[in-house]
Amino acid sequence: MTSFLWKIGGEAGFGIMTTGLMFSKIAARNGYHVFDYVEYPSLIRGGHNTYDVHVSSNPVGATKELIDILVCLNKDTYEFHKNRLADHALVIYDADEFTPEGGGVKLAVPFKAILTELAGQQIMKNTIAIGASLAAMGSDLTELSLLLEQQFGRKGQEVVDFNKRFAEKGYDYVKKTYLLEIKPLLTKNDGESKLVLTGSEAFSLGAAIADCRMYVAYPMTPSSGVLTTLAAWQSRTGMVVRHAEDEISVINTALGATFAGVRSAVGSSGGGFALMVEALSYAGIAELPIVVYLAQRPGPATGMPTWTEQGDLLFTVHAGHGEFPKIVLAPGDVTEMVTMTAAAFDLADIYQTPVIVATDMLLAESHGTMPKALLDSFTSGYKPDKGKTVTKADAPYKRYANSPDGISPRLIPGAPGIFYQANSYEHLEDSHTTEDANERIKQADKRRRKIVTYLKNHFKGPVVYGDSARAETVFVSWGSTKGAVEDARRILADKGHDTAHIHFTYLYPLDKKIILPLFDAKKKYVLVENNADGQFGKLLAAETGLTFADSIFRYDGRAVSVEQLVAHVAG
Amino acid sequence: MTTITDFAGYAPTWCPGCGNWGIGIALRTALTQLGMTPSSVLIAFGIGCSGNANDFINAYAMHGLHGRSVPNAIGMKLANHSMPVIVIAGDGDCYGEGGNHFLHACRGNHDITVIVHDNRVYGLTTGQSAPTAQKGYKSKSTPAGIIEESVDPLALAMTQGATFVAQSFAGDNAHTAQMIREGIAHKGFSLVNILQPCVTFNKVNTYQYYMKHVYKLDAAHDKTSLTQAFLKAREVAEEKYPLGVLYQISKPSYHEQIAHLDREKGLVGRDRFMDFSAITSDFI
Numbered sequence: 001m002t003s004f005l006w007k008i009g010g011e012a013g014f015g016i017m018t019t020g021l022m023f024s025k026i027a028a029r030n031g032y033h034v035f036d037y038v039e040y041p042s043l044i045r046g047g048h049n050t051y052d053v054h055v056s057s058n059p060v061g062a063t064k065e066l067i068d069i070l071v072c073l074n075k076d077t078y079e080f081h082k083n084r085l086a087d088h089a090l091v092i093y094d095a096d097e098f099t100p101e102g103g104g105v106k107l108a109v110p111f112k113a114i115l116t117e118l119a120g121q122q123i124m125k126n127t128i129a130i131g132a133s134l135a136a137m138g139s140d141l142t143e144l145s146l147l148l149e150q151q152f153g154r155k156g157q158e159v160v161d162f163n164k165r166f167a168e169k170g171y172d173y174v175k176k177t178y179l180l181e182i183k184p185l186l187t188k189n190d191g192e193s194k195l196v197l198t199g200s201e202a203f204s205l206g207a208a209i210a211d212c213r214m215y216v217a218y219p220m221t222p223s224s225g226v227l228t229t230l231a232a233w234q235s236r237t238g239m240v241v242r243h244a245e246d247e248i249s250v251i252n253t254a255l256g257a258t259f260a261g262v263r264s265a266v267g268s269s270g271g272g273f274a275l276m277v278e279a280l281s282y283a284g285i286a287e288l289p290i291v292v293y294l295a296q297r298p299g300p301a302t303g304m305p306t307w308t309e310q311g312d313l314l315f316t317v318h319a320g321h322g323e324f325p326k327i328v329l330a331p332g333d334v335t336e337m338v339t340m341t342a343a344a345f346d347l348a349d350i351y352q353t354p355v356i357v358a359t360d361m362l363l364a365e366s367h368g369t370m371p372k373a374l375l376d377s378f379t380s381g382y383k384p385d386k387g388k389t390v391t392k393a394d395a396p397y398k399r400y401a402n403s404p405d406g407i408s409p410r411l412i413p414g415a416p417g418i419f420y421q422a423n424s425y426e427h428l429e430d431s432h433t434t435e436d437a438n439e440r441i442k443q444a445d446k447r448r449r450k451i452v453t454y455l456k457n458h459f460k461g462p463v464v465y466g467d468s469a470r471a472e473t474v475f476v477s478w479g480s481t482k483g484a485v486e487d488a489r490r491i492l493a494d495k496g497h498d499t500a501h502i503h504f505t506y507l508y509p510l511d512k513k514i515i516l517p518l519f520d521a522k523k524k525y526v527l528v529e530n531n532a533d534g535q536f537g538k539l540l541a542a543e544t545g546l547t548f549a550d551s552i553f554r555y556d557g558r559a560v561s562v563e564q565l566v567a568h569v570a571g
Numbered sequence: 572m573t574t575i576t577d578f579a580g581y582a583p584t585w586c587p588g589c590g591n592w593g594i595g596i597a598l599r600t601a602l603t604q605l606g607m608t609p610s611s612v613l614i615a616f617g618i619g620c621s622g623n624a625n626d627f628i629n630a631y632a633m634h635g636l637h638g639r640s641v642p643n644a645i646g647m648k649l650a651n652h653s654m655p656v657i658v659i660a661g662d663g664d665c666y667g668e669g670g671n672h673f674l675h676a677c678r679g680n681h682d683i684t685v686i687v688h689d690n691r692v693y694g695l696t697t698g699q700s701a702p703t704a705q706k707g708y709k710s711k712s713t714p715a716g717i718i719e720e721s722v723d724p725l726a727l728a729m730t731q732g733a734t735f736v737a738q739s740f741a742g743d744n745a746h747t748a749q750m751i752r753e754g755i756a757h758k759g760f761s762l763v764n765i766l767q768p769c770v771t772f773n774k775v776n777t778y779q780y781y782m783k784h785v786y787k788l789d790a791a792h793d794k795t796s797l798t799q800a801f802l803k804a805r806e807v808a809e810e811k812y813p814l815g816v817l818y819q820i821s822k823p824s825y826h827e828q829i830a831h832l833d834r835e836k837g838l839v840g841r842d843r844f845m846d847f848s849a850i851t852s853d854f855i
Contacts, residue, residue: 025855028855029855193855194855195851195854195855196854196855197854201853201854205847205850205851205854208844208847208850209847211843211844213650213838213839213841214646214649214650214838216646233850234831235830235831236844236846236849236850237844237850238831238832238833238838238841238844239844240649240829240832240838242649244642244675245671245672245675246671248639248642248671248672249639249641249642249645249671249672249675250642252635252636252639252642252643252646252672253642253643253645253646253649254646255633255635255643255646256615256633256642256643256644256645256646256647256648256649256650257646257647257649257650257838258646258650259633259643259646259647259650260613260646260647260650260651260654260839261650261651261839262650262838262839264646264650278636279635279636279639282635282636286633286635372851372855375847375851379847384843412839413613413631413651413654414610414611414631414651414654415610416608416610416611417610418610419609419610419629419630419631419632420631420632421616421625421631421632421633421634422632422633422634422635423625423634424618424634424635424636425634432580432581432626433623433625433626433634
């Protein structure tokens with residue numbers, strides 16, 4: 001089994017992100033699974049950026065502590081991360097810039113001299129570094145050359161060749177100078193074809209598959225990836241992607257589009273979502289479908305914009321004044337993000353109510369791999385389920401007709417001879433405003449019945465990974481912590497610890513009849529959350545009565561790590 | 572053939588003598604004269620006395636949140652640009668709570684008609700001063716007189732990119748209907764600001780006050796001149812209120828500038844996007 005961590009670091013603004021993604025794609029094209037993880041300050045220039053790529057022949061869902069190849073584009077990279085080097089880790093750096101004093105097998109590569117020789121710009125140091133990395137890992141330049149052709153092809157063969165020369169220089173230098181230090185880590189693997197994408201891109205893909213036709217947002221880290229991805233695609237997909245003046249306009253514009261008959265979504269992080277909350281309540285009473293992409297970051301207020309946390313769960317569950325049904329989903333990886341985003345659009349249409357896809361910086365901005373065959377079978381099998389959305393109705397039409405399942409036929413405006421309102425006031429079945437006590441109860445009960453219908457028809461209980469009957473320890477987690485827990489369980493298994501994992505993605509509402517049988521009072525359950533308050537634990541307690549004696553909560557802006565999970569069980 | 576009664580919903584609950592009555596009749600008249608039916612028009616109502624027309628005027632409508640009817644209308648237009656989209660809002664609604672949306676909608680030249688019932692008070696919450704209240708206006712929320720200068724919605728709209736800016740007086744039904752008609756017929760963002768007495772709470776800006784202070788623009792007014800239009804709008808500072816189309820120019824609407832929007836079928840009517848390989852190739 002192959003599993004290693006390649007890490008590159010350098011000053012912000014000098015191409016680390018592009019380079020890291022290129023390395024992820026090369027690894028995926030060579031047949032491996034990858035999970036990458038970026039750390040960057042909330043700055044455009046200056047500050048220290050790093051990019052981890054965890055490559056494995058097994059599925060992988062988190063980064064890891066020990067670095068196997070460290071590429072230092074500056075001295076800080078070495079100084080900040082030398083204490084994380086694995087035994088015999090390779091360190092690639094430029095001896096003209098600094099001398100690393102510490103561990104690692106040193107592979108000095110003359111970045112500066114090569115730049116001068118080929119008359120390249122500073123940013124091309126990255127290309128030399130990838131070339132050098134590939135040589136040090138026993139790989140070749142095939143995929144890197146193809147990626148450079150893809151990236152620079154539009155600018156002509158001359159530019160492509162120019163860039164390739166930097167890769168070749170780095171590659172050849174390492175091959176020639178450090179033949180004995182080369183480790184065959186990235187040799188061709190017989191893995192299936194995979195897509196390399198972030199959670200934001202996976203949401204975008206899910207939205208496009210689900211026939212979302214309107215996406216509205218205001219930029220906010222770490223949610224902006226969806227806005228820019230969908231905007232870049234709009235001439236291909238035909239979607240209208242609108243960057244509105246503020247988040248209040250964002251959701252009210254999207255609701256206008258929903259009313260007029262198109263599937264719509266909005267996206268933000270906690271602060272922007274807070275501004276949308278009044279309109280979420282409007283969607284609740286007017287029974288307008290809407291999908292909200294929420295990429296959490298540590299709060300309160302501006303908090304730590306470029307870091308990760310699962311701190312908005314209870315806020316999300318309770319978002320909106322008044323009482324109305326709402327569905328909260330939290331995918332665990334990019335594959336689940338694609339399929340659950342498509343499901344979110346269906347659920348929004350079926351239940352005519354807001355559906356929130358809650359994620360965080362970790363999943364939103366990290367690349368993971370999704371098997372291409374899995375995506376292809378999903379897209380060919382998926383057909384939008386619009387529930388009781390209709391384009392024709394008989395007069396008199398009752399928009400909010402009382403019904404046993406709580407759902408009324410929703411007519412797309414334009415049908416002749418009929419009219420109605422999406423009313424934010426309490427209303428009669430025919431949608432006119434009312435303050436009548438009985439009519440109020442009738443509509444409130446109708447809306448509440450949608451929850452009962454949802455729990456019966458669409459709620460999905462958590463997935464249990466491992467054998468929970470045999471396991472001594474059972475992790476309980478939700479959303480993006482899935483990857484770290486699964487990676488930790490593999491390591492623990494190697495150490496002789498039998499563990500299981502109950503992972504929730506359908507977070508709210510919850511059905512205790514399905515959940516309680518999965519828990520057995522005699523086991524050791526460890527609640528794992530990327531927040532300080534154990535918010536999902538509180539939600540579970542409120543909805544099912546379950547409580548947890550043992551927990552791992554992390555709220556320093558960093559993701560729950562594989563190592564802390566392993567240490568918690570194995571000491 | 573549609574008649575004005577086809578648009579009439581519940582009997583209005585406005586105060587006797589309220590300017591809303593006149594505006595309500597003018598709106599139904601304009602829609603009828605344009606050959607529309609309650610099924611062929613989209614209306615976004617705000618919250619306030621004007622927004623309460625949701626139950627009095629028949630249409631495919633959103634009765635949303637205070638201040639947010641403009642974004643609702645933009646969304647409707649982008650989804651289905653073949654139907655006319657109208658906003659019914661008040662001055663507090665559109666120039667206060669929703670002021671940010673208003674100026675950005677002007678910038679976008681969205682093809683919507685914003686009809687503002689400008690009575691210079693918050694009527695539904697019992698008479699606090701609104702953004703268009705005259706400086707010094709005393710109300711329950713400003714007992715010592717409002718300190719801020721009043722918003723000048725006409726000048727604001729024309730400087731932010733609106734392509735049709737008109738004003739009418741609720742006491743003149745025929746002229747109000749004409750302004751609404753022209754606003755709906757206009758391609759692009761149109762504002763019809765309607766000066767409206769609140770007989771219950773505003774004892775200053777009454778019918779008598781407006782009779783004295785309004786006048787109709789004559790043929791000499793060049794509505795394509797931003798300078799002339801701006802000077803006319805600013806006469807509000809001298810308590811002179813020009814009625815008519817102050818400003819009108821022709822520019823492409825927002826939706827007309829979205830290259831990939833299906834002109835014929837619109838966003839709502841076009842076929843589903845299915846060519847997924849065109850986007851997944853980015854990820855390999």
